[in-house]
Amino acid sequence: MTANTDQRTVLAVRDLKKHFPIKDGALQRTVGQVRAVDGVSFDLRRGETLGLVGESGCGKTTLGRVLAGLEKPTSGGVYFDLSGSQLAQLDQALRSGEGEGLAQLEGSHRVDQLDSASWRRFRRNTQMVFQDSFSSLNPRHLVSDIVGRPLRVYKEASGSELRERVVSLLEQVGLGRQHLYRYPHQFSGGQRQRISIARALALDPELVILDEPTSALDVSVQAQILNLLHELQQSRGFTFLFITHDLSVVRHMADRIAVMYLGRIVESGDTTELFNDPIHPYTEALLRANPDLTGEDEGFHGLEGTVPDPARPPQGCRFHTRCVYATPDCGWEIDDVVLQLEDTPALFDKLVGVERRSPFDADLSFTDGAASLSLASALDGNEVPASMKAAIEQVTVQNQTVSIRFRAVDEVLLTPRGTDRLASCLLDALPKR
Ligand SMILES: Nc1ncnc2c1ncn2[C@@H]1O[C@H](COP(=O)(O)OP(=O)(O)O)[C@@H](O)[C@H]1O
Ligand code: SF4
Ligand SMILES: [Mg+2]
Structure with a gap:
């Protein structure tokens, strides 16, 4: 894992929300909001791998798309590439509501308000790899065009230089020159994901957002792709946001983990600490639901029921409807x-x-x-x-x-639980089971 040698923050996310309107009737009136991302804050530090984990429907993909600039936030902000002092300045300005300090930072760092030169810099430095390599690769384009396109668009190379750069990228992901003039459908799922990765790396980006990059693959192929990503991260020092529903996938790769539930982060911290000593019952349940991680009997399911409707998130603690430790103060309603x-x-x-x-x-x-x-x-x-x-x-x-x-209760918020550790639970520690 890469040590944090400098102070730069690749992304600072502050109280980010992304709501989708629910329309109904002949007039398509807005009758509610799907609160897919509902108040998320965290920092992504240069060179680290952050695992973003949660069940399907928790808002991970939506968050990834907003962070990549593919969707505009409903409110809150995503700030790109801040020095330590700029980060402190940002938080100070947000705390005090001081407009002038904020306005200065926004034009050159806030992703939805960047001037055109900063936007271009952000776009080339932030790449995304999706789960479904089949629909993210144009079926009518040759591999040489797919992987070479970012280099052409940013006028980085042309002609034979472009071809050699593409060959080099293919070699970095375990493919080669012989694959240049083939179409996506001529490859296996694992190979197509390698092509997606080569394309994402073409411009040597600062940040790569990987959304379930191995979830559609067989277990053995999944391991190969994870190894490849891990090696690339180590050798090239990328910052990775690795999104997955499966904690075991990020165990050996992520420096830190953020656990997401129903539009919110409910726990975050160092990977080893979080695995050895989860604080939030949802994190524990995710670990228990995966017998490979706990060594418990197979078939033990720590997680019952389904994720509630994000248009009506539960009061108090959003997890109270499924939490085995819920107390009378957890938000019953x-x-x-x-x-x-x-x-x-x-x-x-x-x-x-x-x-x-x-x-x-x-x-x-x-x-x-x-x-x-x-x-x-x-x-x-x-x-x-x-x-x-x-x-x-x-x-x-x-x-x-x-x-x-x-009894009426307030929302349960994230609170510090030690160095670099946050959790949103009323309990001081998990009861022994
Ligand atoms: N474009 C959209 N319009 C309306 N609802 C959406 C849209 N995209 C996602 N959602 C809803 O937002 C919630 C979170 O979805 P998503 O971000 O895909 O979660 P995850 O990636 O964790 O499975 C889900 O309830 C989903 O149905
Ligand atoms: S706040 Fe209550 S319901 Fe929520 S995780 Fe903690 S114990 Fe469970
Ligand atoms: Mg998803």
Whole structure:
């Protein structure tokens, strides 16, 4: 792994959000927002490999695309290539809301506001490799054109020099001159991913964002590509953002890991520390869901249920709906009652309305009084998690209506947990299991 020898920060991400509008009806009115990335901050230091890990649907690809400048953020900022003092200046300006200091940095560093010369510098220095090499390589272009294109566009080379540069790039990824005049479909999946990597490296970029680069490949081919990436990182000193749903993939490559859940980073830190001593229950669950990483019995699944709807992220801690350690303060809310009801179709079918005073306080109306009594007694029974039950402050039944109030809590935020370590959990440490 590469040591951090200088202070440059390749990307500083500050409170970044990317929301997608949900449209409905003939008029295509906006009825909600998919909060794919919902307040992400971190630094990517020059020469390091940062693993960005989380289940499918957590917002990793969206984050990668915004960082690469392929999508505009909804709010927040991505800043490119800052010195140590510029980084300090940025954070100071953001903290104090000081417009002048910020404006100075934005034109030359903020990715969605760069002047044209800085944009060009950013684009050539930030390359992306996608999971699906088949759709990211133009099927009608020869390998020589695909890998040579960045060099042509940036007028780096032409003619025979261009061809020799492409051959050299192909050789760096384990291919060769004999592959120059072939089409993508003439290659295996692993070879196509090598071509994608050669193209990404053509301009000798500062940063390469790799989005699940090996997820579509067989295990043995996956290992070869990971080795290739690791060697290239070591010899050329690239900064890598390695996106994957599979923690084992980044274990030997990443210097640091950021774990993402439902649009947010929930834990980050040094790879070895995070593997040996996860702080967030979601990180632990990801590790346990992968028996190769823990040596536990196969078939043990640490992670149950699915990622909630990013248009309605849970209150308090976003992970509370699936967390085996959840406490009464973790954000239990009316939506959790509705979710429980969905598991009891006979009762759910009788629910006619939910009138919310807040996410924690609402009246649920049913078609008949017996249904409302059933819900009230269910909330007092054993089907409901004990911590959820303990979070209920009041349940009153009046005819067909049940009024429920949970204790209201604030959002659980990331807090420092030691050197270079952050986690967003109310617990001081994971309980022993
Ligand atoms: N262009 C888009 N329009 C609407 N929703 C989107 C779009 N792209 C992604 N999403 C939604 O954003 C969430 C995060 O998706 P994505 O970034 O692909 O996650 P991941 O890469 O972690 O699987 C998902 O709920 C996905 O459906
Ligand atoms: S705050 Fe911690 S204990 Fe509570 S639900 Fe979230 S991860 Fe679990
Ligand atoms: Mg993805």
